[in-house]
Amino acid sequence: MLSDGSAGAGPCRIFLAGDSVVVHREQSKAPMTGWGQVLHFFFGPEVEIVNCARAGASARTFSERGRLEWILNNIRPGDYLLTSFGINDAKPEEWLRTEAYGDFTRHLRKFVDGARERNAHPVLISPHERDTYDVHGNLPRSIPEYAMAMRDLSVETSVPYLNLYDQSLVWWEELGPENVRPFFLHLGPGEHPNYPDGFDDPGHLVPAGAIACARYIAYSLVAQNVVPAHWVINLDRPEFPPEWVVWLDDESHRALTEARTAGVG
DSSP states (O other): OOOOSTTSSSSEEEEEEEOTTTSOOBGGGTTOOOHHHHGGGGBOTTEEEEEOOOTTOOHHHHHHTTHHHHHHHHOOTTOEEEEEOOTTTTSSOTTTOOOIIIIIHHHHHHHHHHHHHTTOEEEEEOOOOOOOOOTTSOOOOSSHHHHHHHHHHHHHHTOOEEOHHHHHHHHHHHHHHHHHGGGEEEEOTTSSTTOTTOEEEEEEEOHHHHHHHHHHHHHHHHHTTSSOGGGBOOTTOOOOOGGGOOOBOHHHHHHHHHHSSOOOO
């Protein structure tokens, strides 16, 4: 699967299809951060990250509303399509939900087959687990069946699978309830101007958590020989300057969200 990026002009592109834990966030949501927002920290100039993730999307809605079609209309031979869904697929709303071993894998096949038909490289990535420790200090599993379904589909289709779900379980359990909190959006009153009354969100990351996930993804892409090792940088860098994490202004975020769709649905 290794590509030297020479199939088209310019750098090789890594397209990201996913939901709110992947998306490049807007300023009004800071410090909420998607791992796709910081993935470029770990790639050199040979690679361009094209983050097409959409907050609130499931594998179903991303496909049905023309976002996958936009990617497939723009992807080139030798590019990559990294796909990560499951969180919203597990929600009860009928228009959003998919069953793990039903519509979920059926929709994911569209990402895999669409990339391959265009001589691009599909990769499947399971989502991370939420910060959902209970009062007894136990970490319940919220979407294990979706991670398993994605893994099984990767075997069936011979597509690389990055198991961020199991890796996050290892991290969160090692860190424990208190030490995992700095990875997620937990703010007290007055701590951030975007959330003057405070905000507790156990599902969405802040820069520390997003960087940890992005680092794992970059590492895994090299470890599985999905991308050339010389493309990946900074894996051993312990910290990044805070100013490196950039949020889009809200208008640019809105325009970009509306632009990266084929207008279906």
